[in-house]
Amino acid sequence: MTMIPLQLGAVLARIHAACQAAGRADDSVTLLAVSKTFPAEAVQAAFDAGQSAFGENYIQEAVQKITALRHLPIQWHCIGPVQSNKTRLVAEHFDWVHTVDRLKIAQRLSEQRPKHLPPLQVCLQVNVDGGPTKSGVAPEDALALAQAVAQLPQLQLRGLMCIPEPAANFVAECAVFKRARDLFYALNAAGLSLDTLSMGMSADLEAAIASGSSMVRVGSAIFGSRHYPA
Numbered sequence: 001m002t003m004i005p006l007q008l009g010a011v012l013a014r015i016h017a018a019c020q021a022a023g024r025a026d027d028s029v030t031l032l033a034v035s036k037t038f039p040a041e042a043v044q045a046a047f048d049a050g051q052s053a054f055g056e057n058y059i060q061e062a063v064q065k066i067t068a069l070r071h072l073p074i075q076w077h078c079i080g081p082v083q084s085n086k087t088r089l090v091a092e093h094f095d096w097v098h099t100v101d102r103l104k105i106a107q108r109l110s111e112q113r114p115k116h117l118p119p120l121q122v123c124l125q126v127n128v129d130g131g132p133t134k135s136g137v138a139p140e141d142a143l144a145l146a147q148a149v150a151q152l153p154q155l156q157l158r159g160l161m162c163i164p165e166p167a168a169n170f171v172a173e174c175a176v177f178k179r180a181r182d183l184f185y186a187l188n189a190a191g192l193s194l195d196t197l198s199m200g201m202s203a204d205l206e207a208a209i210a211s212g213s214s215m216v217r218v219g220s221a222i223f224g225s226r227h228y229p230a
């Protein structure tokens, strides 16, 4: 816990340096702290150090933390896969979801979003590197999905998210991220108004920022390495 403020500061310094290198303003990139597998106390430590947006992958685990920390003004982002039987929990507890890749899931999220809450903020997950087993909408299907999701009343479509396979080097990382960026531009040119490009993690945030990311999702560089229960 004691290392969290220091490590958070180091990540913010990396983001600053990457923005400088890319000629971008610091406030053009938001840091999402990915707290999956870490306890509410770790989230609290990062919050006390100034971090207010957190990402979680596992819905049940997340709901426990969200409930425990409900007194804090935290923005909660769902960045893990959302199955049909989990849409209600996501719609009721999160502010954002980055992993919508099917219309059916989006429709359920919209129907189940409580009316007293602001619209759920949504990114479409795109399978930019074509991995056959990976989730994410195929790039060629993204425009149709985006147009349909943009019509749903309780959702606000904000942008695209991707999780590329680890690449060999910076140039290779950028090549994949730029596919996501080009798709983002193409959707906006087609009339959508997207402002969020969610890409980059602990290992590749510099390449993501060089390639236009507006939100990096960083876990281990802030909280340490994760230990999954057996």
Ligand SMILES: *Cc1c(COP(=O)(O)O)cnc(C)c1O
Pocket (backbone or CB within 6 Å): 034, 036, 057, 079, 080, 163, 201, 202, 203, 217, 218, 219, 220, 221
């Ligand atoms: C775990 C996770 C992250 C953070 O990964 P790190 O390598 O720990 O920074 C980011 N995005 C998604 C979707 C994740 O599942």
